Amino acid sequence: MKRLFKYCASMVVFCAFCIGAANAQTVIDTSRTADFMVKKVLLGNGVLVGDVKYTGEKHAISIYEDSTSQVGISKGILLTSGNAYYAVGPNKTPRSGWASFAPGDEELEAIARGKTWDASVLEFDFVTISENLSFRYVFASEEYLEYVGSKFNDVFGFFVSGPNMTKTNIARLPDGVTPITVNTVNSGLNSEFYIDNAYYNTTDPYIWDVRNRKVILNKKYLQEEVPPKYDTQFDGFTTVLTAHYKVIPNQVYHIKLAIADVGDDILDSGVFLEAGSFQSSGEIVVELAEHFKRNDFAQKVQSKKTEIIPEYELKEIKIPKKTLLGQIEFEFDKYSITSEARSAIVSMFNEWKAAKNAKLELIGHTDDWGSHVYNEELSENRSKAVAQILLDLGVPKNLMVINFHGETLPIGNNDTEHGRARNRRVEFFLVN
Structure with a gap:
């Protein structure tokens, strides 16, 4: 039944995308390379990056812009377990998603304790000028709230590895312990970090009860429709959170940003990474060695000037x-x-x-x-x-x-x- 809803919802969401694009509130751009997205959108002060790699479907990662900051982030990278265009509001269905039939990710499966599908993985090396690394993000999902507590526990992680450390997932709540999934952050658990954006059906006399897997009477039938408060398709999302980690300045680290569906490959989840927020600061300031060839990317893009979009004007990385x-x-x-x-x-x-x-x-x-x-x-x-x-x-x-x-x-x-x-x-x- 969950798969049946997916195909019905797809048509609704695709229309919703057209409305969002017409209003010019949300821009989804899947045409840029992962290298461009990291170096020219995500990167902030005090950090150099190299060896950017993306594994996943092209439509699952995009540059995201929303002048109204519906999810708390106005510009950045959107990494999804389905299709980035499905993030565009308004929310007109409680179940939408895109199944790419792509493989999952073993490290995410260890967190969610379940089989994953449609993994999108963005990773790169980085060095910092100071001891603090941080960046801001929001996790959102169409699994809210119907599938909270179920095996459909969509998950993401930010895995950092480097000198004198074991690989660590820094996508955690401020307690430094709790990983962020549909089952760990919702209206009932860690609710201070959760924002609801649910759509309620008021037009059908009968609806599908996803918890008990049967058709039931719709108690909201013919009631006045109350549209979701936020102009995004996701049924719920977290507050803006900050990932941070203590690093050794001028040492090469690696980060893997990954998200996947859990239990099936149907309903989408996404993580918004704020533009310019991947940065370093602190009490220690060092001179950086020439770890990466800084000009390779600029030269590559300049040789294809017709591909440059004015909104994303290239800028030198300044530290x-x-x-x-x-x-x-x-x-x-x-x-x-x-x-x-x-x-x-x-x-x-x-x-x-x-x-x-x-x-x-x-x-x-x-x-x-x-x-x-x-x-x-x-x-x-x-x-x-x-x-x-x-x-x-x-x-x-x-x-x-x-x-x-x-x-x-x-x-x-x-x-x-x-x-x-x-x-x-x-x-x-x-x-x-």
Whole structure:
């Protein structure tokens, strides 16, 4: 019965894609190479990548753009277990998907404890200038909520391997332990990380009960239709999450980003990887060796100028030379600056003055208490509060860069008061 619904739903979703494209809210572009997507969309500051490889169906991976940020991400890479076009809303069916009849992935099967199908795997080597690697993502699925608790436990993973470490899956909840699947993040379990977007049938008197595998009366028949809140086909998705890992700067690591259907190859799931978020920062800043040939990709694309799409203008990978001057810390849930912190700011201002014409970069951070959105705003306010003092001291506005990362780049253990205090900080970088 689940397979029968798939074919019926396909026609509905294909029409939904046409509507989404006409509204110009969501853009799905499957024409670009994986190399392009990683180097020119996903990559952020402080990281170089090489040897990009994609295994899977071409229609399962795409560049994704949505100016309204329905899932919390406005641009990035979409990696799916079916067809990327099926991510486009509105949601007009509770069951949609594309079966490619492609093989699964053994490492994902170990997480889901079930047979996988239609795996899409994006992998590449990378080196960083600092000790912290991070990137932001959202997991979404059409298996929600009907198949929660069943064997159809669609799964994804971010597997990092490198020097002096065993391969590690960093696609986990903030507890650092729980992998993210349909069965581990939903309306009943870890619900603070789940957003529902379910479609409810109000037009058919009888519907299929997927839990009990039988036809039942539709209790919502002829009720007023309430359309799903978010303009995406997926019936549910996570909040924006951050993957992070401690690495050794200037050492080559490998990451494998993979997603697959579990139990069958029908309903789709996807993981959205935020553009520019694959980045590195921290207290350690090193000079990078020439690990990868940086110009090979640019030359390859320039030789095929007719293929370049204006929206994705090529840019040089720039890794600024930064020196950490120091940092100041803040009291819990505050961005006011103490007299002790003001003295430290004056000292760092004098160091900047001696450097002559260098830029000052301010990066605000928080501990992990509170929501992601709240902490991001708090870290921004901390950076702005420091910037105002520096402006008053005489630093020109055009020589100051304000950044903020919320709770995503801790340097201390958030399970202890001392660690949380270290994370409530603004870092000062001298940028040459």
